[in-house]
Amino acid sequence: TVSKAAVHQYMRCLATQVQSSGIRVNCIAPGPTLTERYKRNIGTDQGVTGRPEHVANAVIQLLNMDFVHGQTIRVDGGEQTFTS
Incomplete structure (x- = not known):
């Protein structure tokens, strides 16, 4: 969507601006996540x-990767791969 693209581009611009300060900027892009709100709105698991x-594990891994900068990490069970 346009809003997701805007967040991704903002993150990349911010990453470029602060890189010389040693600050890393990355983005986690979760797919559908089984939260209480998801259960209320959707009701049942819709597959993937x-x-x-899963999202928390991605954040922990990203925090430990000091050579990753300006990236969007998708945590979507491969959904993006299958719909492209």
Whole structure:
């Protein structure tokens, strides 16, 4: 969507601006995630649905990768791969 593209581009611009200060900027882009709100709105699991732990694990991994900068990490169970 346009809003996701805008967030991605903003992150890349910010990453470029602060890189010389040693600050890393990355983005986590989760797919459908089985939260309480998701359960209320959708009701049942619709197939490829992640858990909050999947997103948390991606954040932890990203924090440990000091050579990753200006990237969007998709945590979507491969959904982006299958719909492209």
